[in-house]
Amino acid sequence: MKRPGKIAKLLIKTFFKKPITGNYPADGSGMPEGFRGKLKFNPSACIGCKMCMRDCPSGAIEIRKTGEKQFEAEVNLARCIYCGQCVDSCLKKALEITADFELAKLDPAQLKVILNAANKEQPKA
Numbered sequence: 001m002k003r004p005g006k007i008a009k010l011l012i013k014t015f016f017k018k019p020i021t022g023n024y025p026a027d028g029s030g031m032p033e034g035f036r037g038k039l040k041f042n043p044s045a046c047i048g049c050k051m052c053m054r055d056c057p058s059g060a061i062e063i064r065k066t067g068e069k070q071f072e073a074e075v076n077l078a079r080c081i082y083c084g085q086c087v088d089s090c091l092k093k094a095l096e097i098t099a100d101f102e103l104a105k106l107d108p109a110q111l112k113v114i115l116n117a118a119n120k121e122q123p124k125a
């Protein structure tokens, strides 16, 4: 008879342990602290300096003036590499990283989103 391999010992050892994986999506995303997901824009803090645009390594963000001291951000979620450089470059804290990673869309055109004064995400027309 074959002797049980090392795997048998491991199976017994781990059988009563709680799984380290999460029950996604039932128990939420549970992303760890510091996870870099979708950007959030705070238009009232933006001064239109475009430092975020200048420093973005993938050309994924564009800041446009929409009125007197009013700006909107267009973010291409397909180009963004979620590095957080724009957040670090913004001295006015007008950008922040969220833990939102559920960004898939059926239509790639919907991955270009405009964040404006209403702070509502709008797919680019």
Ligand code: SF4
Residues within 6 Å of the ligand: 045, 046, 047, 048, 049, 050, 051, 052, 053, 063, 089, 090, 091, 092, 093, 094, 095
């Ligand atoms: S760096 Fe900040 S303040 Fe400057 S344009 Fe970008 S979001 Fe606005």
Ligand code: SF4
Residues within 6 Å of the ligand: 055, 056, 057, 058, 059, 060, 061, 075, 079, 080, 081, 082, 083, 084, 085, 086, 087
């Ligand atoms: S997170 Fe990185 S890639 Fe995405 S818009 Fe900001 S600087 Fe560009």
